[in-house]
Amino acid sequence: MILNDIRLYVDDRPDEEIFRVHHGVFTDPELFELEIKYIFGRTWVFLGLESQIRKPNDFITTWIARTPILLTRDAGGKVNAFVNACRHKGSTVCRSDQGNSKFHTCAYHGWAYDAAGRIVDIKDRPMGRYGRNFDSLDHNLLPLARVQSYKGMIFGSLSPDVPELGEFLGDLRFYIDCAMEQGPEGMEFVPGRTRYTYEANWKLQMDNGLDFYHLTSTHTSFLDVQARRRLGEGNLEARQFDWQRRMAQEAGTFQFANGHSATWMRQAEPTKRPIYPLIDEIRARVGELKADWMLNMMRNATVFPNMQMADSTSLLIRTFRPITVDRTEMSVHCLAPIGESVERRAWRLRQFEDFFNPSGLATPDDTVVYEDCQRSLKSQPLGWLQGYERGLDAITPGSDAMAKSAGLSTVNCVAGTFEMQNEVCFHPPHREWVRLMAAGIEGRKAYP
Ligand code: FES
Numbered sequence: 001m002i003l004n005d006i007r008l009y010v011d012d013r014p015d016e017e018i019f020r021v022h023h024g025v026f027t028d029p030e031l032f033e034l035e036i037k038y039i040f041g042r043t044w045v046f047l048g049l050e051s052q053i054r055k056p057n058d059f060i061t062t063w064i065a066r067t068p069i070l071l072t073r074d075a076g077g078k079v080n081a082f083v084n085a086c087r088h089k090g091s092t093v094c095r096s097d098q099g100n101s102k103f104h105t106c107a108y109h110g111w112a113y114d115a116a117g118r119i120v121d122i123k124d125r126p127m128g129r130y131g132r133n134f135d136s137l138d139h140n141l142l143p144l145a146r147v148q149s150y151k152g153m154i155f156g157s158l159s160p161d162v163p164e165l166g167e168f169l170g171d172l173r174f175y176i177d178c179a180m181e182q183g184p185e186g187m188e189f190v191p192g193r194t195r196y197t198y199e200a201n202w203k204l205q206m207d208n209g210l211d212f213y214h215l216t217s218t219h220t221s222f223l224d225v226q227a228r229r230r231l232g233e234g235n236l237e238a239r240q241f242d243w244q245r246r247m248a249q250e251a252g253t254f255q256f257a258n259g260h261s262a263t264w265m266r267q268a269e270p271t272k273r274p275i276y277p278l279i280d281e282i283r284a285r286v287g288e289l290k291a292d293w294m295l296n297m298m299r300n301a302t303v304f305p306n307m308q309m310a311d312s313t314s315l316l317i318r319t320f321r322p323i324t325v326d327r328t329e330m331s332v333h334c335l336a337p338i339g340e341s342v343e344r345r346a347w348r349l350r351q352f353e354d355f356f357n358p359s360g361l362a363t364p365d366d367t368v369v370y371e372d373c374q375r376s377l378k379s380q381p382l383g384w385l386q387g388y389e390r391g392l393d394a395i396t397p398g399s400d401a402m403a404k405s406a407g408l409s410t411v412n413c414v415a416g417t418f419e420m421q422n423e424v425c426f427h428p429p430h431r432e433w434v435r436l437m438a439a440g441i442e443g444r445k446a447y448p
Pocket residue numbers: 086087088089090091106107108109110111
């Protein structure tokens with residue numbers, strides 16, 4: 001470690017309006033190893049949607065940092081999550097992204113497991129002359145310590161010492177509700193997903209997911225294209241929002257407990273959202289407040305540590321998986337109501353691919369700047385970075401009027417115009433990073 005106390009990495013002095021993050025947080029391989037252990041090994045991590053494993057024996061594979069995970073619905077309908085590693089010698093048990101299978105057979109020596117993770121065949125068992133001890137061993141797949149769902153989102157934890165999922169999410173649940181309650185039959189990922197890696201630290205995405213400040217400098221080509229579309233030129237089928245109008249709106253951020261953070265911005269073009277034709281049904285089902293937030297508010301949220309939801313140009317869920325200190329895998333899914341009509345699905349997809357696809361008008365810009373940051377941070381250490389104090393002077397402790405109007409209990413809030421583009425919404429995940437790292441290093445439980 002570059003600094004001798006983990007607490008020094010985030011210089012957090014609210015009374016003096018100071019918040020700085022040390023470059024080592026993004027570049028130190030030793031800290032990275034501790035993150036895998038004390039953050040990804042000891043908190044809830046998003047695994048997938050219940051609708052991805054709708055039928056008995058459906059499965060998906062995913063990751064908690066470096067740990068491969070097999071998520072199944074077993075024959076009895078129960079959701080299970082296992083380490084996707086064979087008990088024989090550790091090889092990958094299920095190599096597919098998703099599918100439906102009663103059994104998963106390891107490709108190495110052929111041990112087979114059912115969808116509930118039970119061993120069903122040890123190949124050539126009778127001829128094996130195993131010793132006396134062997135039958136007393138548990139040969140089943142290793143289950144995760146905790147698996148719970150909220151509104152169709154499944155989370156897992158490698159550690160048993162985590163709070164109940166609902167308590168962990170706190171009032172960020174309102175943001176999840178506003179995403180997951182849009183469809184009368186629930187929500188699903190549009191088939192297919194984009195997955196790509198970038199050569200930089202996972203926390204650059206963690207910050208960027210709520211970063212309004214970069215829009216007018218990083219995404220200038222996107223904004224130029226929008227300006228031309230405003231004049232009636234180009235791909236109007238994308239039904240892109242008028243960002244000039246958006247930037248004139250009220251905006252703000254909420255800080256939640258346990259590392260979560262969220263932004264909101266009023267948006268003036270509700271008719272461009274693909275849920276617009278269904279808003280009466282939605283209002284009747286979820287109530288006025290949530291329907292208003294679904295339609296009239298641009299919402300971005302970070303669910304600590306590595307999942308983000310955005311309902312800005314389109315409704316998306318992304319995860320960013322740490323692979324090494326300077327390599328991260330992004331998985332991005334377009335979220336949509338189950339049973340959506342072909343027309344509205346096409347409408348949604350044109351908006352999604354316009355901005356978010358790796359071939360879209362925004363995503364490559366972000367990836368390039370993360371890699372620029374990482375290159376400099378590791379070759380020319382900058383000490384404490386200055387990108388966290390914008391908006392510090394505008395903090396309202398506790399819940400402000402906007403939070404209260406949505407019934408949210410927040411740690412603190414900022415509200416203003418879009419131009420403030422505050423960076424204090426990045427504080428909760430970095431504070432939680434220090435808290436969990438210190439607890440791990442000092443041998444304390446992650447959650448008291
Ligand atoms: S590692 Fe799976 S059967 Fe040998």
